Amino acid sequence: MVASESLVDGIWQDAPPSGAANALQALVSRLRRALRGLDVDVESHPAGYRLAVEPDAVDVVRFERPPRAAGPWPVTRRPPRGSCARRWNCGAGPHCWTSRPPTSSGRR
Known part of the structure; x- marks a missing residue:
């Protein structure tokens, strides 16, 4: 308000x-x-x-939301390059901007 x-x-x-x-x-x-x-x-x-x-109508809410249920990163494969939103269904956000997944501390 x-x-x-x-x-x-x-x-x-x-x-x-x-x-x-x-x-x-x-x-x-x-x-x-x-x-x-x-x-x-x-x-x-x-x-x-x-x-x-509705919260989903606000772009910053969608941007800050963690990845959708994409599942854990495969241990035997490198994370995907390019559009993880398309290949991993993780939506938009900073966690999709690199080829390395975030660690539990949030660092890449």
């Missing part, structure tokens, strides 16, 4: 309009209209606003 005060400060910096709370509500109303039909909603809370989206 983002506090209304933070939104006002971010939008108008040091020169908020008189009635900044009402002006912010008008902007949020316009945002809701723009988002209509998408799988996202702007929720109002007493202290501010929150974008309500």
Whole structure:
């Protein structure tokens, strides 16, 4: 959630309009209209606003997620080169960017 005060400060910096709370509500109303039909909603809370989206709709959540159930790395084979997302079904993320699997300490 983002506090209304933070939104006002971010939008108008040091020169908020008189009635900044009402002006912010008008902007949020316009945002809701723009988002209509998408799988996202702007929720109002007493202290501010929150974008309500499914976690999989946020790219950073997908990026930081560990590899999907690809199974353990084969002991007798070198890890694949190239697109591990295609060959190992591990999705996107930094763990797919090298040809060596991460160790238990997270180092390669």
